[in-house]
Amino acid sequence: MTKEAKEKILKIIEKNSRLTNVDIAVMLDLDPMDVATALKQMEEDKVICGYHTLVNWDKAADDEVSAVIELKVNPQRGSGFDKIAERVYQYPEVDAVYLMSGAYDLLVEMRKAPMKEIAGFVANRLSTI
Known part of the structure; x- marks a missing residue:
């Protein structure tokens, strides 16, 4: 997979880490297995350090x-x-x-x-x- 494709994957999951490999593959016109392999490799290489949730505490129930x-x-x-x-x-x-x-x-x-x-x-x- 090209460096540009990996950067596009990173930009997509940075905005929404809950997307599936299939969702990302459809967005970028890639094979879902290639996306899964790229994500796994970037996790192993510590390019992807974790998946985080951004919470709007003002709208959370317990304020x-x-x-x-x-x-x-x-x-x-x-x-x-x-x-x-x-x-x-x-x-x-x-x-x-x-x-x-x-x-x-x-x-x-x-x-x-x-x-x-x-x-x-x-x-x-x-x-x-």
Whole structure:
């Protein structure tokens, strides 16, 4: 098989690696066995390094993420962080609230949700606490 024919095969499978040998052979007016032999040889020679799938994650069904958010709050007189933690925990978006030591006071663990929903929750609800 000529170098030009092999390059054409590579260009075709680069765009769509799911095509069969017969599909490629029809497209290039070649024998399917010649296409199969050329592909096998190019795989053995490491010209073809693998077959990959390009995914449009924006259209994929699962666009949800988990979130852990650190909060710095002022403790309330007489109840410390308890009232604030209870208030945060009441939101349906929140799975758990933990008291922390260090630079932040509370750690908020959110349920799995789309990134935009989490960002909106943080901007519109948590930022007001």
